Each structure stands twice: as C-alpha cells, then as structure tokens.
Amino acid sequence: MGDQQEGMRKPQQARSQDSAAKVLDAALKILGSQGPSALTIAAVSKASGVSNGSIYHRFADRRNLLVAAQDHFLAQIEEAWLSRTAPVWAVDDHETLLSRLIAAFSEVFAENRLVFQAFMLSGYDDPNLRTRGAESTRWAAREFSALLAERFGTSPEAADTAYRILWGQAVSAALFADEEVTGVAVSEHTRQGHLLQALQAVLAT
Template sequence: MAQQQEGMRQPLQARSQDSAAKVLDAALAILGSQGPGALTIAAVSKASGVSNGSIYHRFTDRRTLLVAAQDRFLAQIEETWLSRTAAVWAISDDDALLARMIEAFTDVFTEHRLVFQAFMLSGYDDPQLRERGAASTRRAAREFGALLAERFGSPPEAADTAYRILWGQAVSSALFTDEEITELAVTRQSRHEYMLQALKAVLAA
C-alpha cells in the first residue's frame, strides 16, 4: 500500500512541476511581448491554461510570480551563455575569439530585449529583483573575467574592464535603439570592429 501511495504522489508532483513551468513560461512570454504592465494573474492564467486559483495557490501574488519568472529567465540565460560560448574558447585566433564574444553578448541581449527591459525596470523599485539580477551578472563577470585573464594573460582588473565593455554594449542595445543613444549612424559590423580594437587594447594592458 505504501508503494502505491508513493507511486501516486510522483505523477502529482510531475504534473505540479509541469503546471508551474507553463505558468512561468507564459509569464515570460507576456513580459517579452507586452512588458511588465501586462503581467497579471488573469493574463498568465489565460496564456498558460492554468486556473487563477492554482496560480495563486502556488505563487501567492503577482510579485511572487515575477520573482519566480526572473529566476527561470536568469537560469535560461546562463544556460544559453554556456552553450553559446563553450566553443568560443577553443578558437585559436584571438581576434576571432573576441569577435565571436561580442556577437554572443549582443545577440543574447537583443533576442530577449523586452524581458531584460522588464526585469531591469522592475528592479529599480524592487530590491529583491535588483539583487537577483546583480548576482547573475556577478557570476558571469567572475567566469568570463577569469577566462579572459587566463587566455590573454591580463590582470584581473583589465579582464574585468573588458567584461564591462561587453556587458555595457549588450545592455545598451537591449534598453535603447541606436538612434536613442547617438545620432551618428554606424553599422553593427563597424561598431563591433571598433569594440574589438578597444577590447584588445584593454586586455593588452
């Protein structure tokens, strides 16, 4: 009998996890298409097919749902970083490596522009959201800083500065259009070439 009860609990737990994943994915989809103002329990319920009561039972309120969605989003982004940059470090040519790194940073942020915007803007008024985002950024900084310092024989401060250049360019591209930052029209390729020169100069310090 005990085995049967245990066997009954496992499908229930699996269904609960699947339901939670649907809710969080729906929340991220809403943030990515409509922004934080559109994120309501009712909207998430409609998009996920999970009842309002079930969502409230698991997440309590909108803010708890937003925090959980941020955790899921940051985990997905960190996994994306690992998958996209794993092969980069095997590139033998330093210029080609840095060029790929610039592309990877820019692409990840622009592909998820609205979701990044939603959490960055929400984080200004919510210390918990802000700290979770900062913790994720610091983890990435430690990892990439260490890899850059090892690859280029750079001081930690130089590698950290190189990371800040990559991160700053990526964040600015997520928050603003090129026209909102500067009036000078520069192609993406040309801008990345100048960034490459800047990174090389910093890492050679």
C-alpha cells in the first residue's frame, strides 16, 4: 500500500511542479509585455490555464507570486549567463574574449529588458525583491570577477571594477533608452569598442 501511495504521490508532485512553472512563466511573460501593473492573479490564471484558486492556494497573493516569479527569472538569467559565457573563457585571445563577454552581457539584458525593468522598479520598495536581486548580482560578481582575475592575472579589485563596468552598462541599457541617457548618438559597435578599451585598461592595472 505504501509503495502504491508513493507511486501516486510522484505524478501528483510532478503535476504540481509543472503547474507552478506554467504560472511563473506566464507571470514573466506578462511582466515582459505589459509591465508590473498588468500582473494580476486573474491575468496569470488566464495566460497559464491554471485556476485562480490553485494560484491563490500556492502563492497566497500577488506579492508572493511576484517574489516567486523574480526567483524563477533570476535562476533562468543565472543559467543563461553561464551558458552564454562558458565558451568565452575557452578563447585564448584576450581582446576577443572581452569582446564576446561584452556581447554576452548586452544580449542577456537586452533579451529580458522589460522583465529586468519590472523587477528593478518593483524591487526598489520591496525588501524581498531587492534582497534577492542583490544576491543574484553578488553571485554574478563573484563568478565573473574570479574568472577575470584568473585569466588576466589582475587584482581582485581590478576584476571587480571590470565586472562593474560590464554590469553597469548592461543595466543602464535595460533601464533607459539611449536618448534618455545622453544626446550623443553612438552606434552599438562603437560603444562596444569603447567598452573594450575601458576593460583592457582596467584589467591591465
């Protein structure tokens, strides 16, 4: 009997996890297309095909759903960062390595621009969202700074500054359109060339 109950429990757990993933994916889709104001239990229910009651039972309210969605999103971004940059570290030429790293950071943030905006703006006044966002940023800082220090034989401080340049540029592009930052029109190719020069200078110290 116990084995039978265990056998029944596993499919139920799998269905529950699948249902939660559908809800969180739907929440991220809404955030990425319509922004935080459009994120309601009813909207997520409609987009995910999961009933309102099931969503309330699992997440209790909109805020808990938003917190869970952020955690789901950041886990995806962390995986994307690692998968996008893994081949980069195998490159021998330092200039090519940095160019590809710049591109990878820009792509990950650009592809998820509106979702980043939603969590950055929502997280400003929410300690849970802000804490989880900071944890993810510090994780990335540790990972990338350690790799930069190792590859370029530079100090932890210089590697940290290089990471800040990469992260700061990507976040700026995610939060603001070019014309909202300066009035100077600069092509993406030119900007990435300038970023490359800045990183080379920092990592050479």
